[in-house]
Amino acid sequence: MKKIVSVIGGRTCNKEVEKLAHDLGKKLAKVVDILVSGGLGGTMEAVCKGFKAGGGLTIGILPGYDKKDANKHVDITLPTGLGLARNVLVVKSADVVVALPGEAGTLSEIAYCLQFGIPVISLKSWDIPGVIKVNTIEEAVKKTKQLLQKA
Amino acid sequence: MKKIVSVIGGRTCNKEVEKLAHDLGKKLAKVVDILVSGGLGGTMEAVCKGFKAGGGLTIGILPGYDKKDANKHVDITLPTGLGLARNVLVVKSADVVVALPGEAGTLSEIAYCLQFGIPVISLKSWDIPGVIKVNTIEEAVKKTKQLLQKA
Amino acid sequence: MKKIVSVIGGRTCNKEVEKLAHDLGKKLAKVVDILVSGGLGGTMEAVCKGFKAGGGLTIGILPGYDKKDANKHVDITLPTGLGLARNVLVVKSADVVVALPGEAGTLSEIAYCLQFGIPVISLKSWDIPGVIKVNTIEEAVKKTKQLLQKA
Amino acid sequence: MKKIVSVIGGRTCNKEVEKLAHDLGKKLAKVVDILVSGGLGGTMEAVCKGFKAGGGLTIGILPGYDKKDANKHVDITLPTGLGLARNVLVVKSADVVVALPGEAGTLSEIAYCLQFGIPVISLKSWDIPGVIKVNTIEEAVKKTKQLLQKA
Numbered sequence: 001m002k003k004i005v006s007v008i009g010g011r012t013c014n015k016e017v018e019k020l021a022h023d024l025g026k027k028l029a030k031v032v033d034i035l036v037s038g039g040l041g042g043t044m045e046a047v048c049k050g051f052k053a054g055g056g057l058t059i060g061i062l063p064g065y066d067k068k069d070a071n072k073h074v075d076i077t078l079p080t081g082l083g084l085a086r087n088v089l090v091v092k093s094a095d096v097v098v099a100l101p102g103e104a105g106t107l108s109e110i111a112y113c114l115q116f117g118i119p120v121i122s123l124k125s126w127d128i129p130g131v132i133k134v135n136t137i138e139e140a141v142k143k144t145k146q147l148l149q150k151a
Numbered sequence: 152m153k154k155i156v157s158v159i160g161g162r163t164c165n166k167e168v169e170k171l172a173h174d175l176g177k178k179l180a181k182v183v184d185i186l187v188s189g190g191l192g193g194t195m196e197a198v199c200k201g202f203k204a205g206g207g208l209t210i211g212i213l214p215g216y217d218k219k220d221a222n223k224h225v226d227i228t229l230p231t232g233l234g235l236a237r238n239v240l241v242v243k244s245a246d247v248v249v250a251l252p253g254e255a256g257t258l259s260e261i262a263y264c265l266q267f268g269i270p271v272i273s274l275k276s277w278d279i280p281g282v283i284k285v286n287t288i289e290e291a292v293k294k295t296k297q298l299l300q301k302a
Numbered sequence: 303m304k305k306i307v308s309v310i311g312g313r314t315c316n317k318e319v320e321k322l323a324h325d326l327g328k329k330l331a332k333v334v335d336i337l338v339s340g341g342l343g344g345t346m347e348a349v350c351k352g353f354k355a356g357g358g359l360t361i362g363i364l365p366g367y368d369k370k371d372a373n374k375h376v377d378i379t380l381p382t383g384l385g386l387a388r389n390v391l392v393v394k395s396a397d398v399v400v401a402l403p404g405e406a407g408t409l410s411e412i413a414y415c416l417q418f419g420i421p422v423i424s425l426k427s428w429d430i431p432g433v434i435k436v437n438t439i440e441e442a443v444k445k446t447k448q449l450l451q452k453a
Numbered sequence: 454m455k456k457i458v459s460v461i462g463g464r465t466c467n468k469e470v471e472k473l474a475h476d477l478g479k480k481l482a483k484v485v486d487i488l489v490s491g492g493l494g495g496t497m498e499a500v501c502k503g504f505k506a507g508g509g510l511t512i513g514i515l516p517g518y519d520k521k522d523a524n525k526h527v528d529i530t531l532p533t534g535l536g537l538a539r540n541v542l543v544v545k546s547a548d549v550v551v552a553l554p555g556e557a558g559t560l561s562e563i564a565y566c567l568q569f570g571i572p573v574i575s576l577k578s579w580d581i582p583g584v585i586k587v588n589t590i591e592e593a594v595k596k597t598k599q600l601l602q603k604a
Contacts, residue, residue, distance in 0.1 A: 001520065002528050034529060059529070065385060065545060065569075067454065075455050076487060076512070078531075078546045081385030083367060084263060085236035092518060093531045107279070108262035112235060114255035116518075128258070152369065153377050185378060210378070216394060216418075216536060218303065226304050227336060227361070229380075229395045232536030234518060243367060244380045267367075386565060387538035406567035409581070413561035414537060430560070 003148050004059075004093050006036040008109045009043030009100030009125070017101050017124075021046035022053075024098065024123065024137045029054025031145040036061060036093045038086070039070045039077060043100050048073035061089050088112055091120075095151035096144050099125035119147045154299050155210075155244050157187040159260045160194030160251030160276070168252050168275075172197035173204075175249065175274065175288045180205025182296040187212060187244045189237070190221045190228060194251050199224035212240050239263055242271075246302035247295050250276035270298045305450050306361075306395050308338040310411045311345030311402030311427070319403050319426075320348045326400065326425065326439050327352025333447040335359060338395045340388070341372045341379060345402050350375035363391050390414055393422075397453035398446050401427035421449045456601050457512075457546050459489040461562045462496030462553030462578070470554050470577075474499035475506075477551065477576065477590045482507025484598040489514060489546045491539070492523045492530060496553050501526035514542050541565055544573075548604035549597050552578035572600045 005028055009021060025035065025047035035051040037044040039060020048058045052073050060074035065081040080086045087105065091097050091112045097120040099110055106125060113120035114130045122131040123140045134140045156179055160172060176198040179186065186202040188195045190211020199209045203224050211225035216232040231237045238256065242248050242263045248271040250261055257276060264271035265281045273282040274291045285291045307330055311323060327349035330337065337353040339346045341362020350360045354375050362376035367383040382388045389407065393399050393414045399422040401412055408427060415422035416432045424433040425442045436442045458481055462474060478500035481488065488504040490497045492513020501511045505526050513527035518534040533539045540558065544550050544565045550573040552563050559578060566573035567583045575584040576593045587593045 001523065001530055004529070061531075070454065076457070076529075077454055078514075078542060080542050081545060082236070082387060082535075082542075083239065083383030083385070084266060085233070085239045085384060088234065088236045089531060089533050089535075092534060104262045104265035104281070108259045108266065111255045111259035111262055115235060115259065130255070152372065152379055155378070212380075221303065227306070228303055229363075229391060231391050232394060233384075233391075233538060234534030234536070236535060240380060240382050240384075243383060384538070385541065386568060387535065387541045390536065390538045406564045406583070410561045410564035410568065413557045413564055416557035417537060417561065432557070 002034050003032050003095050003151065004034045004036055005032045005144055006090055006094035006097045007047045007100060008038070008090060008097060008102060008106050009047070010102035010106060011040050011044070012042040013046065013101065017043060018046045020124070020137065021100055022050035024100070024140060025050025026054040027137055027141045028144060029056035031141060032148055033057060034059060036090060038062070038090050039074050041071055043102065045071035045073060061086050061093070084108070091118055092116060094118060096121065096147045098123060098140055098144060099131065101125050153185050154183050154246050154302060155185045155187055156183045156295055157241055157245035157248045158198045158251060159189070159241060159248060159253060159257050160198070161253035161257060162191050162195070163193040164197065164252065168194060169197040171275070171288065172251055173201035175251070175291060176201025177205040178288055178292045179295060180207035182292060183299055184208060185210060187241060189213070189241050190225050192222055194253065196222035196224060212237050212244070235259070242269055243267060245269060247272065247298045249274060249291055249295060250282065252276050304336050305334050305397050305453060306336045306338055307334045307446055308392050308396035308399045309349045309402060310340070310392060310399060310404060310408050311349070312404035312408060313342050313346070314344040315348070315403065319345060322426070322439065323348035323402055324352035326402070326442060328356040329439055329443045330446060331356025331358035333443060334450055336361060338363060338392060340364070340392050341376050343373055345404065347373035347375060363388050363395070386410070393420055394418060396420060398423065398449045400425060400442055400446060401433065403427050455487050456485050456548050456604060457487045457489055458485045458597055459543050459547035459550045460500045460553060461491070461543060461550060461555060461559050462500070463555035463559060464493050464497070465495040466499065466554065470496060471499045473577070473590065474553055475503035477553070477593060478503025479507040480590055480594045481597060482509035484594060485601055486510060487512060489543060491515070491543050492527050494524055496555065498524035498526060514539050514546070537561070544571055545569060547571060549574065549600045551576060551593055551597060552584070554578050
């Protein structure tokens with residue numbers, strides 16, 4: 001069974017977060033083969049693009065039924081039609097989750113991680129008791145690698 | 152179509168929160184006919200008990216498939232088998248949500264309220280930007296009543 | 303805990319099936335207090351209308367997020383946003399299910415009944431091994447009553 | 454975006470169906486890269502084993518939350534915790550579905566295919582109006598290949 005990292009974050013993002021997501025994705029691909037995300041635009045698209053540039057395989061778990069909603073860097077598209085209930089699937093697939101800046105949707109996913117006991121690394125995202133706060137991509141990747149070895 | 156309030160909170164609770172939930176339930180029954188909750192024990196059970204004592208009808212939206220998991224104050228049991236994805240249903244059913252003390256599960260439900268734009272009143276619960284903080288049952292009930300009139 | 307009947311059937315229907323659904327609903331209300339349905343139009347609307355005319359309480363479990371999608375005879379609207387996955391909830395809520403004419407959606411619901419072991423009465427609907435075939439409304443209501451007593 | 458075939462069928466199966474599933478999986482891997490299944494035992498395990506033997510990548514969409522429930526030939530495990538509602542995801546992921554012998558669960562999945570308009574090939578499985586009946590593995594694989602080219 002392959003190890004999986006999920007990256008969560010907003011459906012829209014500014015240039016700075018876009019670069020953060022892309023570079024995170026690219027470096028994560030050096031430590032894990034499979035990236036799961038919500039499969040849409042913004043942060044999700046940037047991290048998928050980076051992860052593929054790094055040589056990884058990307059899975060997008062969509063809220064709707066239309067595969068065309070996936071960003072173009074998603075290799076495997078799962079159109080759930082579950083709406084926001086798909087947030088559970090995005091995090092439960094993962095051995096480790098990395099949270100990037102995002103709003104309430106990202107918060108619901110962090111909350112699910114805490115409830116499931118899935119380790120969640122917060123890189124400039126919500127600061128909720130229980131998350132593993134890091135300040136740089138390098139720290140996020142290093143921490144992901146350590147946690148995957150234990151998973 | 153009937154107006155609905157959902158009350159969210161922990162699956163276990165101390166005596167103080169149990170009383171808070173019960174008394175909240177009882178008073179909410181004066182301003183709204185239907186209570187939705189997650190249907191299990193702890194805060195959910197206390198609020199259902201109070202709401203029925205106040206003359207209301209209670210709906211429990213369970214994570215599992217067994218109707219017997221519902222607390223005994225649930226009138227209408229919906230066993231979803233959806234696990235934690237049922238959290239979406241608990242809040243989306245509501246015109247107004249009241250959050251009582253709880254942990255990550257409650258946080259995921261508050262986050263969903265914020266994402267859906269459902270007004271969420273926090274009574275000694277999580278303090279997240281966007282929630283309506285109140286300090287007493289009376290304030291919670293008054294605010295619920297106001298919000299239901301707009302819904 | 304209240305007993306529940308679910309009635310399943312097509313989203314559109316001809317006049318004959320509309321009358322069948324309406325009359326079934328009206329008579330079911332004499333033997334059970336709560337009707338669950340998918341909450342939309344066609345057969346679902348007709349059965350809700352009849353059930354309310356008979357004095358019962360109707361619950362609509364919607365595939366989408368918009369309460370306005372419910373037909374006007376739904377008292378309690380649960381907008382799941384789960385798409386067709388909500389079919390599971392429609393049948394799992396019930397102690398007994400009655401199937402009216404419908405297409406693939408109705409078939410998926412019958413299949414779920416069989417998988418869960420929920421008794422499913424087929425009134426001019428799919429004839430799948432395991433369903434309880436009846437030919438008239440009276441038989442359907444009588445059989446529902448019997449099965450509810452055992453539930 | 455990669456093309457996907459889903460194979461559905463019973464959680465338990467006799468030796469004959471096990472061989473059928475295995476050989477189907479092995480041959481399907483020559484015409485498509487990704488296999489989705491429900492990830493459990495019986496038919497699902499046999500088809501995953503065959504598909505991997507043929508060089509493909511297997512995804513298991515589980516009803517529960519425990520990745521250990523997946524059979525050992527699943528590469529990518531998605532533990533949904535959605536119970537039987539996960540059936541929607543198994544078929545909606547696919548460009549083409551192949552149904553093997555199974556009971557009510559398989560029937561619910563065939564019904565969803567018909568409702569979504571996903572082509573579903575029945576190889577010794579349910580004979581419902583709308584399915585594409587075939588009698589041999591070779592026909593199933595040939596038909597899958599044709600349908601994938603159109604998808």
